[in-house]
Amino acid sequence: MEMEMKKMMTVAVLIFCIISSQMESVEPQVDCFDACSTACPLTNTRERQRCEGKCRIRCGPDSMAEGNLG
Template sequence: MGTKNMIIVAVFIFCIISSQMESVEPQVDCFDACVTGCPLTNSRFTQRCERKCQIRCNLDSMADGNLD
């Protein structure tokens, strides 16, 4: 009987802890998502693409008001 009660108490505590947890929504990283599409075959094109991504992502964050 003691083991059964311990299991019930453990499950009860687990349920209480689980109910108090909050889920966190993943955030999209604009620069990482943009750079993923950059070509890797030519370093000049890669640098150009990365610069365009920096410009694009900074403009997006300004429009959203996320810059400090």
């Protein structure tokens, strides 16, 4: 009885390992501009536009800091 239980657990762990190795890792999709502009002030239009301009520069196609929002 005890030996059968050990075999069942071993088979279960093996199946779990096989299934988990076949899964693809999914990376979260973060929009750089959206994440950056969220910190821009909403009350002052001029400051918000200036902040969004900086975000466009930071998150533009020539940006070297891909994934780095800090």
